[in-house]
Each structure stands twice: as structure tokens, then as C-alpha cells.
Amino acid sequence: MKKKLIAALVGNPNVGKTAIMNMLAGTKAKVGNWPGVTVERKEGKYSFRGFEITLIDLPGIYSLTSYTIEERVTRNFLLNEQYDAVVNVIDATLLGRNLYLTLELLEMGVKPILALNKIDDIKKFSINFDKLSAIFNLPVISVSAYRNTGFSELSEKIIEVGLNGINGEVFRPTYSDLLEAAISEISMIINEDEQFKKNIRWFAIKLLEGDPEITEMAKQSKVSETLSKALSRIKTEFYERKGEELSSAIPKERFLMASRIARIVIETDYSFEEKEDFRDKVDRIITTPVTGIPIFFAIMAAVFKLTFTFSSPFVKLIGHIFGETLPTMVQSLPLPETLESLINNGVLAGVGSVLSFLPILFVLYILLSILEDTGYMARAAALWDNFMRHFGLSGSSVIPLILGFGCNVPAIYATRAMRSPVHKLITMMIIPWMSCSARLAVYSVFIAAFFQNNRTLIVLSLYTIGIVMGLIFAKIVSLFLVDEGEGEFFIELPSYKFPSLKVVFNQTIIEVKDFLSKAGTIILLASLIIWALASFPAGVRYAGEHSIAGMAGKWLLPLFKPLGINDWKPVVALLFGAVAKEIVVGTMGTLYGNAEMLPTILKTTFTPASAFAYIVFVLLYIPCIATISAIYQESGSKKWVTFIAVVELAVAWITAFAFYHGIKLFAG
Structure with missing residues (x-):
């Protein structure tokens, strides 16, 4: 009987958590939603040294303050669920920014394994792993999803920590004297309430930061009145003495702390004012609207072309098998007319409809995974963000909407990459108005009958109507749906690299299996109802x-x-x-x-x-x-x-x- 361990993967968006899980768990990973919310849940299992290790890929977050659904899901898991180890995946090229979350994990009482990913992308400095490990008193492992290195060491460490924990005192983030005095005072007050005793210091810090969830929790506390008066007084005194809000002072000091630690362990001088490198030159071209937009449309046109070119023979083959070969075979059998109709017009039509999407989805997922892994997708979102904001959307809405012109189904699934739940929901609402290729069959018949002399104008007008209606509707809906945690658009621009074909393939298989297991059953049932x-x-x-x-x-x-x-x-x-x-x-x-x-x-x-x-x-x-x-x-x-x-x-x-x-x- 294998011993079982659960390890949670925590980190910023785009640090490579999912790639690491796919490398370890492969196609055994499964995708779903967290209970009660639409945020994607990814989970994978694999065997190592006689242990069955379950990896939970928690949503990518920048902070443990509960402003977004992703932050609440990750935080609630770490606070309330059972797990044996936490792996804090860190983008080594953005060490200072990523260590901000590490400090928050330590404040919460979590002692993570630090897995530094993308070490191969570092060109201008090096990181002293021993120093970093000594500062935090935490294990530090170098991993590379691209080169498939470091995973045995990481698995060994998960087992070690899962069985024995992390010995000794770990680094405790400390703040300026004024903030520490405030933390101490609030800690003494909430110490009178049992619900805060699990981690008094962390709760005190979150109350001073103005965390919405913890603040609401405090209102139901038996010390709420005393706490409210103390918080009000402390915030007023802090502003009078420092001229800034207390809620912003703590994150600011935490960020400076993370930056200071990063400078200690980075061993070569690195100046942001160095000569413009290759990445900077390319970014200047593809993220500037004048040059970036034509490049974007050229890339998406290539994605469409390749998707339908490579998938078309397989779609036709499936159509031939389920539309002609199998129905002909069924007709040759001595079956009652109703049963024959059920099989041909119900079952085979439904199964054929499901399977006809697989080649399209498979090719499209591979191409999108390649674009994601190379670092282009983040830049495409940044390119379009300002324009899309006028309509209550974000830059990350653009690619799903454009994919909708090919097929609405993969376009809906492409919204999984969107961080904002509200932007994701609005984008899904308007994707069906992006005229998919299937509608062209209807247009062509009516154009042949009535509009032969104006074919291009009619088709162009239909595509335009769909786009205009979608953007207008998105704007209207955005006035009623408020995303509490969505402020200014922020996205890391990862380094360029060649994609890992194993990671791309594994992710594609997982997504296709997910489509078959969930969407496929509904399509088949609906086809039988229509029959x-x-x-x-x-x-x-x-x-x-x-x-x-x-x-x-x-x-x-x-x-x-x-x-x-x-x-x-x-x-x-x-x-x-x-x-x-x-x-x-x-x-x-x-x-x-x-x-x-x-x-x-x-x-x-x-x-x-x-x-x-x-x-x-x-x-x-x-x-x-x-x-x-x-x-x-x-x-x-x-x-x-x-x-x-x-x-x-x-x-x-x-x-x-x-x-x-x-x-x-x-x-x-």
C-alpha cells in the first residue's frame, strides 16, 4: 500500500506551476472548478519512491489579501485544508517580486519549499541558493520545466517535508517600530477571541491592511467594539505621523523587505539601465499598437489557418464515418425503423458531433500552449488592454474573442487563462456573437439565393454586426457586474523561450480529456432530445x-x-x-x-x-x-x-x- 502525501503548489501567475505539475503528474492531471466558484482547480497524482503524491495547483496570485476569488481560494485552502507540504514556485527572473508572496506565506505560518523556476532564463545575474536557504531556513530547489531538471530533488524534498516538516525557526518578517507596535496592540485585543488564536499575528496584520474578509470576520467577534476603536485610532495616528495610509504602508514595507533579500542573494551587479537587450527590442515592436496589432493579427491568422488545415482531414474523416459509413451499416441491419433512427439520427449524430470537435480542439490547444510557453500571450493581452477597457473587458479577452470566429467552443475554453472572473464571464457572454465558421454554411445558401452580387459586403456586415453587438453588450453588462479585486491591469512579461513539447502535449491531452468527460456528455444528451x-x-x-x-x-x-x-x-x-x-x-x-x-x-x-x-x-x-x-x-x-x-x-x-x-x- 503506497503512502499518500498532498503537496500544494503556490505562486504568482505565469511562474510555471502548471508546467511543473504536468511534468510530474503528466496526463494523470485533471481539471475542474473549486467548489462554489468558477476558478479552475488543477490536480495531479504521481508515484515516487513508494509514495503517491497528489499535487494541488492553487490559483496564481500576487498576494494573500482576499480581493480576488483566486486569492480567497488559495488562502482558504492554506488556512483550512489538509496538506503535507507547500511548494512556493518562484520565477527566478523576477525574484524580488515573487518573494513578496513568500513573506506572506511565512506570516501565515506556512513553511514552504522554495522551487526556483526559469533559472535558465537568467542572463545578467546569478542567485546564491545557499544564502537564500540560510536567510529563510527553508529548502531551496532549482527546477526547470523546459529542461526537465530538478524534479527528482523536488519530489525527495516533498516527501522529506511531508514526513518530518521543516525543523527550526524560519524567517519572520518584521516591520518598522511603529507598525510593530500597532501589530502588537491589535494582537493583544484579538487574543481574547478563540477564532483568531490559530495565528494571531497574521490576523492582526490583515486587520491593519484592511483585508475585506478578515474585517468582516472581526465585526462578528466578541471584541469587535474594542477592536474597531483601536483600529480607527491607530490608522489616524499613523497617518498623522507618516502622512500615508496604514493599509498601504504594510505592503510597501513587505515589498522593500523582499527586494532587500533579493539583492543580498543576487551576486552580480545588475542595472535596469543597461543596454537594451533582445527581449527589450522585441517587446518594443510587439507591444506597441502601430506594429504590435498587425503582428497580432498575422499570428492569429496563422493559428486559424494551421488549426483548420491540420484538423480538416480528421474532421472530414469523422464526419464520413459517423455521417455515412456507420449509418449505412446500421441501415443494412434488420432493425425496427425507430431503433434505426435512434442510432443514426440520435446516437451517431451526437457522438459524431462530439468527436468532430476533437481534432480542432487538439490542434488549437497545442498552438495556444506554444504561444503561452514562448511568452507571447501575456504580451498580446497587454497590447489590447487599453482598447478593451473601454468596453468593460481586458486585454486577455481578445484572444478568446478572435478564436470565436473559428469555433465558439475552444474560444470559451480559452477564457480559462483570464484572471478576472467578471471579465471572463462577460467575454463568455459575447463569444457566441463572434460569427463562427459553422454559420458560413447558412450564409452561403442565402447569399446564393439573394445576394450574389454583394457577397463580400453581406458577409462583412454580418461579422461587423456580431462584433458591434458584442462590444455594446459587454459595456452594458460591465456597468452592473463589479469585480472587487480588479484594479489596474497588471501582467508579468515572461522571458522568451522555446516551448517544452512535453509540457505542451500533456496540457493539450488534459484539456481534451476534460472536454470529452464534461461537454461531450451534455452534447450527446441534447442530440438525443432533438431526435x-x-x-x-x-x-x-x-x-x-x-x-x-x-x-x-x-x-x-x-x-x-x-x-x-x-x-x-x-x-x-x-x-x-x-x-x-x-x-x-x-x-x-x-x-x-x-x-x-x-x-x-x-x-x-x-x-x-x-x-x-x-x-x-x-x-x-x-x-x-x-x-x-x-x-x-x-x-x-x-x-x-x-x-x-x-x-x-x-x-x-x-x-x-x-x-x-x-x-x-x-x-x-
Whole structure:
């Protein structure tokens, strides 16, 4: 029986925690959400020296003050959960900034193993590991996810610390006399309440910093009145003597402390005013709007091109197997008609729909992981941040939105990299309005019927409508959703490096498995429901006017007559479009009885105005089931999924109505 240990990985964003976990746990890692919140939870297991070690990759944070969901998740885990060791992953190229979090861990009473990553990226100075270990009295290990070094030593240390702890007194951060006096006074007051006795000094510091969660906790304390008066007096006296807020003085001194320790262990003189190096020159080009934006679009165009070029043969193969080969085999079997329809139109259609996304997701995740590992993604977010802020978004929203033009599903999953929960939620809301490639099948049929002479203008106008509606909606929603911890945009620009193919591949496998296990089941279930609606009552023509779907189309038709639609068949096609947008065309071909002549048939059903209104509705109404599933998976909330579906249906109808009557008025 293996002995089991749990180790938590803690560190700033982009320090390489996930890469380290993937190198150790490989494809055994799993992804989910922390209970009650949408922040991603990553966990992996691996065996070493007869031990089963579980790694918990805690959300990347800069501080242990509870302003953001990520900070609250990490802090609550460290305070309340069971674990045997904590590994503080540190970006060695940004030692001073990263040691700020190390000092906060020590204040909390956590004694971490210090894992210095990205040592290979240091060019202008060296770090004395022995000095760093002696100052903190903590183990210090050098690791490299890129070169796959240091992981045996790290695993050995996790086992050692997990079994025996860290012996001796560790470094205790101390502040100026005035702050220490304030900490002592508050400590004496809260010592009267049992809930603070687990770590009195840490609670006192957080109260002086004005930590929202600890402050609220103190209000329920039996010493709340005494504590409130003391805090008010101390803050006033401190401001009168120092001319600055107490809440900002503690972080300031902690940062200076971290910087001072970094200077002690950095052994070569390093000046930020040295001659501009390669990274500086490249950054000056790709983060400046004039040159950076064209480069960004060129890179994203290459990502799109490579994604669909490499995945297309596999998508076609899956489509052929599940759309032709297997259905033909099923038809050759002596099966009842209903069972045959269930297998072909329900099970195989659902499974094929799920599997058709895998090649796209696989290639896209590999390309995005490469961009992330090289250091470009952080720079792309910084490039776009100022523009996106005008619409209640951030720079990190740009890449998911652009990916949405290829396929909304991977675009939703790409929001996982976003730090702000509010920006992530708003971005997910508007991604479905980025016109995915599947909608082009619908546009092309209507363009062939009505807009042959203005093909480019029509397609361009549809893409523009989606973008404009998305940005307007994002701005409106941002006025009501407030992100408490989101201040000025801050992101580290990591050093450039060649990506580790093993890390990239492992991360891709984990993400694809996650899609299959969660989104895949929902898509299959929804496909079976659609089949049932099209097949019953028993004996009706599949998706015919007497089926439940056909009757629903007739029932809903009055809602679409104001858009110029007077036939129930296009309405039923919209219902089936919930599975996948390209099915809209196939459904109309089936219902009208001649898919090849569909553009000609549509001329008898639509006018140019109603045709344009219809494709605008297709652009803006609810996304496909796979996208809805992804939104639910990433938001963890049925409430938000329902809200998005209702709002997008309403916006689609209003916008289509406006264009229909506007075109009629203009043309008439």
C-alpha cells in the first residue's frame, strides 16, 4: 500500500506551476472548478519512491489579501485544508517580486519549499541558493520545466517535508517600530477571541491592511467594539505621523523587505539601465499598437489557418464515418425503423458531433500552449488592454474573442487563462456573437439565393454586426457586474523561450480529456432530445410537420412573422440549429425535399429583407449545444447559462426585426 502525501503548489501567475505539475503528474492531471466558484482547480497524482503524491495547483496570485476569488481560494485552502507540504514556485527572473508572496506565506505560518523556476532564463545575474536557504531556513530547489531538471530533488524534498516538516525557526518578517507596535496592540485585543488564536499575528496584520474578509470576520467577534476603536485610532495616528495610509504602508514595507533579500542573494551587479537587450527590442515592436496589432493579427491568422488545415482531414474523416459509413451499416441491419433512427439520427449524430470537435480542439490547444510557453500571450493581452477597457473587458479577452470566429467552443475554453472572473464571464457572454465558421454554411445558401452580387459586403456586415453587438453588450453588462479585486491591469512579461513539447502535449491531452468527460456528455444528451422531438409521435416523418418539432415550429411561427418569415420549416431549422449551426441548412433541405435546389426554393419563401433578417437571427440567437455546454462548464452556473440564452434570443429577435423593417423602409 503506497503512502499518500498532498503537496500544494503556490505562486504568482505565469511562474510555471502548471508546467511543473504536468511534468510530474503528466496526463494523470485533471481539471475542474473549486467548489462554489468558477476558478479552475488543477490536480495531479504521481508515484515516487513508494509514495503517491497528489499535487494541488492553487490559483496564481500576487498576494494573500482576499480581493480576488483566486486569492480567497488559495488562502482558504492554506488556512483550512489538509496538506503535507507547500511548494512556493518562484520565477527566478523576477525574484524580488515573487518573494513578496513568500513573506506572506511565512506570516501565515506556512513553511514552504522554495522551487526556483526559469533559472535558465537568467542572463545578467546569478542567485546564491545557499544564502537564500540560510536567510529563510527553508529548502531551496532549482527546477526547470523546459529542461526537465530538478524534479527528482523536488519530489525527495516533498516527501522529506511531508514526513518530518521543516525543523527550526524560519524567517519572520518584521516591520518598522511603529507598525510593530500597532501589530502588537491589535494582537493583544484579538487574543481574547478563540477564532483568531490559530495565528494571531497574521490576523492582526490583515486587520491593519484592511483585508475585506478578515474585517468582516472581526465585526462578528466578541471584541469587535474594542477592536474597531483601536483600529480607527491607530490608522489616524499613523497617518498623522507618516502622512500615508496604514493599509498601504504594510505592503510597501513587505515589498522593500523582499527586494532587500533579493539583492543580498543576487551576486552580480545588475542595472535596469543597461543596454537594451533582445527581449527589450522585441517587446518594443510587439507591444506597441502601430506594429504590435498587425503582428497580432498575422499570428492569429496563422493559428486559424494551421488549426483548420491540420484538423480538416480528421474532421472530414469523422464526419464520413459517423455521417455515412456507420449509418449505412446500421441501415443494412434488420432493425425496427425507430431503433434505426435512434442510432443514426440520435446516437451517431451526437457522438459524431462530439468527436468532430476533437481534432480542432487538439490542434488549437497545442498552438495556444506554444504561444503561452514562448511568452507571447501575456504580451498580446497587454497590447489590447487599453482598447478593451473601454468596453468593460481586458486585454486577455481578445484572444478568446478572435478564436470565436473559428469555433465558439475552444474560444470559451480559452477564457480559462483570464484572471478576472467578471471579465471572463462577460467575454463568455459575447463569444457566441463572434460569427463562427459553422454559420458560413447558412450564409452561403442565402447569399446564393439573394445576394450574389454583394457577397463580400453581406458577409462583412454580418461579422461587423456580431462584433458591434458584442462590444455594446459587454459595456452594458460591465456597468452592473463589479469585480472587487480588479484594479489596474497588471501582467508579468515572461522571458522568451522555446516551448517544452512535453509540457505542451500533456496540457493539450488534459484539456481534451476534460472536454470529452464534461461537454461531450451534455452534447450527446441534447442530440438525443432533438431526435425525440423530431421522431415522435411514432410513425411521423422525421422532423415533419406532424412531429413534435414540426408542431413546435408551427406554434412558434407567429413570433417570426414580424421578421418576414411565413413558413414553419425555417423555424424548425432554427430549433435543430441548436445542435450545430450548419444543421440549419441540412434541416431545410430535408423539409423542403431537395437540398440541391434549396437556394431556388428559398426564393419562393423569403424576400431579400426577410432573408437578411433570418441570417442575422442565425448569427445572434443561442449558440450551439457544444458552446452552451462549454459556458456551463466554465461558469459553473445554470443561472448564467439561462441568462445568456434568454438575452441572446431577445437581442437576435430585436436586431433581426430592426434590419427587416429597416431594409423594407430603405428599399421601399
